[in-house]
Amino acid sequence: MxxxxxxxxxxxxxxxxxxxxxIDLEIEDHEFxxxxxxxxxxxxxxxxxxxxxxxxxxxxxxxGGEVVNDVPPRDRDIAMVFQNYALYPHMSVFENMAxxxxxxxxxxxxxxxxxxxxxxxxDIKMLLDRKPKALSGGQRQRVAMGRAIVxxxxxxxxxxxxxxxxxKLRVQMRTEIKKVHQLVPTTTVYVTHDQVEAxxxxxxxxxxxHGVIEQVGAPQELYHNPQTRFVAGFIxxxxxxxxxxRLEEAAGALRIRLSDKLAFPVPENRTARYRPHVGxxxxxxxxxxxxxxxxKRHPEPGQHDFDMMIDVxxxxxxxxxxxxxIQGVEASGRVNPNAxxxxxxxxxxxxxxxxxHLIDDTTGKVL
Amino acid sequence: xxxxxxxxxxxxxxKVGSLERQxxxxxxxxxxxxxxxxxxxxxxxxxxxxxxLKSSAEISAQQGNPWIARDPTLENFAYLVSxxxxxxxxxxxxxxxxxxxxxxxTIAILAAFSLSRMGFKGSQVISxxxxxxxxVPPSLLFIPLFQIxxxxxxxxxxxxxxxxxxxxxxPFCTWIMIGYFSSIPxxxxxxxxxxxxxxxxxxxxxxxxxxxxxxxxATIFAFTVxxxxxxxxxxxxxxxxxxxxxxxxxxxxxxxxxxxxxxxMAACVMGAAPPIIIYTFLMDYYVAGLTAGATKG
Numbered sequence: 001m002x003x004x005x006x007x008x009x010x011x012x013x014x015x016x017x018x019x020x021x022x023i024d025l026e027i028e029d030h031e032f033x034x035x036x037x038x039x040x041x042x043x044x045x046x047x048x049x050x051x052x053x054x055x056x057x058x059x060x061x062x063x064g065g066e067v068v069n070d071v072p073p074r075d076r077d078i079a080m081v082f083q084n085y086a087l088y089p090h091m092s093v094f095e096n097m098a099x100x101x102x103x104x105x106x107x108x109x110x111x112x113x114x115x116x117x118x119x120x121x122x123d124i125k126m127l128l129d130r131k132p133k134a135l136s137g138g139q140r141q142r143v144a145m146g147r148a149i150v151x152x153x154x155x156x157x158x159x160x161x162x163x164x165x166x167x168k169l170r171v172q173m174r175t176e177i178k179k180v181h182q183l184v185p186t187t188t189v190y191v192t193h194d195q196v197e198a199x200x201x202x203x204x205x206x207x208x209x210h211g212v213i214e215q216v217g218a219p220q221e222l223y224h225n226p227q228t229r230f231v232a233g234f235i236x237x238x239x240x241x242x243x244x245x246r247l248e249e250a251a252g253a254l255r256i257r258l259s260d261k262l263a264f265p266v267p268e269n270r271t272a273r274y275r276p277h278v279g280x281x282x283x284x285x286x287x288x289x290x291x292x293x294x295x296k297r298h299p300e301p302g303q304h305d306f307d308m309m310i311d312v313x314x315x316x317x318x319x320x321x322x323x324x325x326i327q328g329v330e331a332s333g334r335v336n337p338n339a340x341x342x343x344x345x346x347x348x349x350x351x352x353x354x355x356x357h358l359i360d361d362t363t364g365k366v367l
Numbered sequence: 368x369x370x371x372x373x374x375x376x377x378x379x380x381x382k383v384g385s386l387e388r389q390x391x392x393x394x395x396x397x398x399x400x401x402x403x404x405x406x407x408x409x410x411x412x413x414x415x416x417x418x419x420l421k422s423s424a425e426i427s428a429q430q431g432n433p434w435i436a437r438d439p440t441l442e443n444f445a446y447l448v449s450x451x452x453x454x455x456x457x458x459x460x461x462x463x464x465x466x467x468x469x470x471x472x473t474i475a476i477l478a479a480f481s482l483s484r485m486g487f488k489g490s491q492v493i494s495x496x497x498x499x500x501x502x503v504p505p506s507l508l509f510i511p512l513f514q515i516x517x518x519x520x521x522x523x524x525x526x527x528x529x530x531x532x533x534x535x536x537x538p539f540c541t542w543i544m545i546g547y548f549s550s551i552p553x554x555x556x557x558x559x560x561x562x563x564x565x566x567x568x569x570x571x572x573x574x575x576x577x578x579x580x581x582x583x584x585a586t587i588f589a590f591t592v593x594x595x596x597x598x599x600x601x602x603x604x605x606x607x608x609x610x611x612x613x614x615x616x617x618x619x620x621x622x623x624x625x626x627x628x629x630x631x632m633a634a635c636v637m638g639a640a641p642p643i644i645i646y647t648f649l650m651d652y653y654v655a656g657l658t659a660g661a662t663k664g
Contacts, residue, residue, distance in 0.1 A: 051557075051561060052560075052561075053557050053560070053561075072560075073557075073560045073561045074560060074561065074562070074563040074564070074565075078561060079561065080557070080558065080561050082554040082557070082558060083554075084552060084554055085554075086552065086554035086555050086557065086558040087558075088555065088558075088559075088573055088577075089577055090576040090577055099559070099562050099564075099572075100561075100562035100563050103562060103563040103564055103568065104563050147558075147562070151562075
């Protein structure tokens with residue numbers, strides 16, 4: 001069993017800077033959890049505390065049912081893959097992968113069997129005699145993963161492993177990591193600042209900001225039901241539109257007013273939820289670009305058409321991004337490439353309010 | 368064709384030409400300056416080698432071109448090789464230097480590893496302090512050291528050099544090693560820690576192999592200190608059986624005002640040979656970088 005549990009851990013540095021401010025997290029056996037957030041949010045520090053590379057100021061970390069606060073890294077039965085690979089430059093690929101096993105006094109046959117097995121899985125068998133400097137970035141990353149796999153540890157830790165690769169290779173290695181996890185379902189904690197990586201890899205995503213956990217959930221859950229403005233804005237690309245708005249009530253129905261001319265009726269199933277916030281001054285409408293599209297057929301309930309002057313058009317191939325301004329705030333929509341979007345011309349767009357989020361900007365909470 | 372000709376027309380070509388010309392002049396300047404240095408630095412050794420090949424008669428005759436040995440002979444070398452005292456000086460220099468190198472490098476590597484990696488309180492201050500001690504000239508230290516050495520009863524004992532030379536070599540070697548160890552990415556020791564290595568294992572299996580060029584550089588320095596030092600052996604050793612090569616040559620081959628120039632120069636050639644040989648062999652290692660490929664390059 002190899003659950004990881006993090007209980008109220010705090011990391012503070014000299015001068016009272018708190019990098020991690022008392023977070024709790026339970027990671028199940030075999031689970032793939034991704035810690036994601038902007039730089040400086042404490043995600044790497046948290047990972048390094050799990051690894052034992054960073055002292056814990058307070059709180060407890062449990063791995064496989066044991067408190068490991070005072071256990072040195074080598075006795076925690078973990079393996080870590082680093083951003084810059086951290087391969088031993090003077091050793092061949094085989095020696096790099098075998099190093100941890102040799103130190104643990106495995107027999108030669110067992111070492112060879114394990115390295116061969118991992119090398120086959122990662123498709124690096126033909127590289128075993130090479131030195132790291134003779135490998136490409138992607139190959140180095142595979143070796144780094146191989147070094148982790150051969151140990152067959154309780155927990156895999158990944159610290160931004162794909163950040164040094166170019167875009168194409170990153171996507172390829174992402175799939176590779178997912179495949180490896182399906183073959184070897186070891187409990188995994190993975191740190192990244194890339195929300196796409198987080199969404200695609202994770203069983204559960206942990207969004208961190210300023211040393212606290214903003215939200216934990218399955219990728220789809222975070223995407224559709226963000227609990228804070230930060231999560232709403234961080235997950236999804238292009239980012240969610242945030243438009244300052246007012247909530248009006250007229251004849252029992254609610255309206256979201258964005259400007260004097262532009263207002264949308266609130267879908268009926270949300271009326272009761274939003275009613276207490278009528279008249280508040282700091283409300284923000286959150287609507288993802290994919291929920292602002294071109295008009296098609298008749299609008300369904302909750303969908304509303306509006307005319308907008310398009311500022312910029314970005315054709316992406318399978319879709320086209322359109323940018324426009326509402327009350328001085330830039331917003332974007334995703335339209336069909338054939339919808340005829342032209343910059344500096346008016347276009348009729350359709351907002352799907354069924355997927356809207358209403359955010360109280362003073363607390364940052366999604367209502 | 369025409370378009371190419373126009374493309375490579377007069378103005379751009381002229382520009383390229385002037386750049387090349389500048390480069391050529393810079394190159395000529397460098398060669399001129401380097402030639403001056405080569406002459407200044409190579410004339411004394413050349414004269415040393417030439418004189419070592421002359422017989423005493425030829426030297427005292429003072430005839431002909433003094434830069435060329437008319438009748439080259441190895442009699443000076445033969446005399447030295449069979450000379451008991453010279454053998455003793457040479458042997459003393461060898462074992463003193465070997466011990467100094469081993470001792471200095473052991474201390475320097477351990478010190479540099481702990482200063483650059485263990486991150487204890489005050490390690491920064493100590494690193495700077497180590498370097499500052501190197502800035503104190505040895506000639507200022509030899510009088511106070513004389514008292515210390517005297518109280519230890521080591522005056523006129525070759526072992527005194529094994530004790531004193533590391534004080535000259537260790538600070539600089541430590542400084543070189545701190546530089547090299549600091550250039551090793553921290554993830555490398557963290558990976559090794561997670562792989563199950565202890566600190567001594569990290570030092571032996573990761574740091575020493577990776578920092579080999581630095582270790583060789585520091586070793587060459589320690590060797591030079593041990594082999595070439597003159598002041599301390601002159602000050603602390605006075606009897607012939609305890610002397611090392613540098614002092615022995617001067618003390619034993621100059622008797623009163625009789626200078627056995629041929630023998631002196633032959634002794635100098637033989638004394639200079641080991642460092643030259645070592646430099647020649649280790650220069651490649653010295654220059655080669657081993658860290659390439661450790662992390663993203």
